[in-house]
Amino acid sequence: MAKSGSGLMSAAYLLEVRDVCKQFPGVRALDGVELHVAAQEVHALLGENGAGKSTLLKILSGALRADRGEATLDGIRLEPGDSPRDRQRLGLITIYQEFNLLPCMSIAENLYLGREPTRRGIIDWPALYENARALLADLGLSVDPRREVRHLSVAHQQMIEIGRAGAQKAKLIVMDEPTAALSGREVEILHAVIRGLKTRGVSFIYVTHRLDEVKLMCDGFTVLRDGRYVASGEVQGVEIRDLVRLMVGRDVQCSRRARTAAPGDTVLAVKGIARARESSGRHAMALKDLSADVKAGEIVGFAGLVGAGRTELARIIFGADRCDAGALYLNGLQMRPLRSPQEAIRAGIALVPEDRKQQGCFLDQSISRNMTLPSLKRIARWRIFVDAAQERQVVDQYRRALRIKMADSDAAVGSLSGGNQQKVLLARCMALQPKVLIVDEPTRGIDIGSKAEVHQLLFDMAQSGVAVIVISSEMPEVLALSDRIIVFREGCISGILDSRDATENKLMELMAVAAAAGAARMTGS
């Protein structure tokens, strides 16, 4: 590369990446990729799963080494052999989907880990807390810096990560799907934090699958497809439709469900589910008098912010969590709430949990083992020995039905893309032939192509008479999928909408927490 050229460019760009290639055994993950991020820019890095975004981020953070290509940050050449620490020292900080916080230490300690203010070698605690309080105030967060990080919500932990990056005098913060686990108001807070840091001169690379967010937050974008650079430009003046076409290479629509014949009998209902808030622990929100029902062939959407009670109710229905009061009706028969997922599965209820990696997949284990685990009883001889031939048949059947892209069903499920992992989890539930299917965040972190396929699968399930409950943070998704929408707010049900007259505005109104109450939630009180 001509020296003069890169010198010229670095005046205009904070980060400049050229011609990066990375080969994995059997796959060319990146092929001549380039990326330019200006100072004080929020730059969206877009692409379907498997497009090479994660690989590029890893190369930038120093976790992976590129086979070829070069990069400069603020005029300084990024050496291929840099460790993640070296890159951090240069001001390039990466925030992963899995957090790197120490859960049992306070917010302040996490913010200044390794850089605590000291006096004669001893940590100056008053100064530490003072600095932390000032930094948190700058970020617009009113949390007590003495609180232990493990008591914070996912959203807040993420803010703390960003705060830490800010405290490290970051020039460029790389965020991999920061809003995948957030909803509504939390996203707004995150955006505010990012804008705040931006005015202080920090740039961002922002990976997201939510394109509305790109329009809202980002200045520039770069699209990758199949490991190649496709396009880049300014967000302003670009339609979401165009971005999708660039990412997928064709037109895709998130179609609303065509309503079918009237749904059948009520399969499952819960009445008056309640649970007290725990002063410390998992249950941050009290649940009050939650009732819901779902009929055969119907898709019911659970909408609401994270922590508002939608996932909580689903887990209670599934027996994964306990409740203090309430009743469950299965096919009209009243019974006590289920006490374990084991009971739920026996009763014909299946769950695709919200967190694919933590709660769904056995990442090290094979695709077929992941797919058949809960239904092994059906394919075991004398209920003991797994019938390999039958297992292969089941796996093949669902691989074809769900169009799961895999070379070999003995490969680890962790080697699949997010979309295909999600399909494996759906296949696992379908193999149980459930009467009720609960899907929590069916398309979190998966690309648009797979998303449409997953939606179609859920339609098909409902069509075949399964009662489906869908939980989603994405309003368009809830609207597209559901026949009926139950909206949760702060542990209560704030409304039930028929999808025919539901709109994003109506949903938003029912979900939104009053400003004062929202502030109270922020302090975590």
Place this chain on the structure above:
Amino acid sequence: MTPGRRIDVVGWLRRYGTTLFLLALILFFGLDNPRFLSIRNLANILTEVSIYGIIAVGMTFVILTAGVDLAVGSLLAFAGMSGAYVMKALGAGDPLSWLAALATATAVGSLVGYLQGKAVTFFSIPPFIVTLGGLTIWRGATLILNDGSPISGFDAHYRWWGTGSIAGVPVPIVLFGAIAAAGLATQRYTRYGRYIYAVGGNPEAARLNGLDVAGIITSVYLIVGALAGLAGFLLSARLGAAEAVGGIGYELRVIASVVIGGTSLAGGRGGVGGTIIGALLIGVLTNGLVIMHVSSYWQQVVIGLIIVAAVAFDTYAKSHRE
């Protein structure tokens, strides 16, 4: 960069490295001293390996669930002593007294294993702590049982289990072979085997898939307890006495076999196949060093180094894959 087939040396070594090392050791010791490769010596090694290898099969399951059992050495002694005690009480002359001893030893082992498993699951005490307690509790209980003295005077039927042979193969080796085969079949072909990997790989996901996580965890401690009981019986039959100091340090040999065999202490990865190689490796190394007249002090150093090296390599190979 030429895409396509490159031989993945690290991956291959990770898979077969321990076996290669075992073969290299056998070759090395054999060249050094032909006596090492005599049938008699090999049978000796295998019989020695069988006693703790039997426990190591069960320990593999425990470690696959991300647990550990430090009490197996003490439990071996306690169960063996209990069996011998019952036999004595019945009178050594009874031709079926060995059966009473065998039944007692395995029953005591199972019961203790079950209790330890319950302590882990019901009271949520970390397995390390439960079995660290067990390590001293059952050693103490062994001393109490017969006031610290050994019990001996077994009849020929009893001794057959430790010193006899079936078709020329020493009985402990036959039993080890059978139990190892059962272990392999369990991990490979049964629902239960799948469940163990699931519980160790991701306990929360296992629970959400309707598995009885607590029950499965309890069961692996029961299994390793039963096998420790059986090993206690075999050891007493082999030595002709149940000793209060029997099996001291066995927990380390057993855990080392599993770990050298490539089973991850974090759970969910590994298996009985590796454990068998690991157990053989320790047996060959101990015996070979004795034949080479290396002092027993140095033997401990060497075995320790190999444990650390095996795990270090495994970790390296894992990070190498990215």
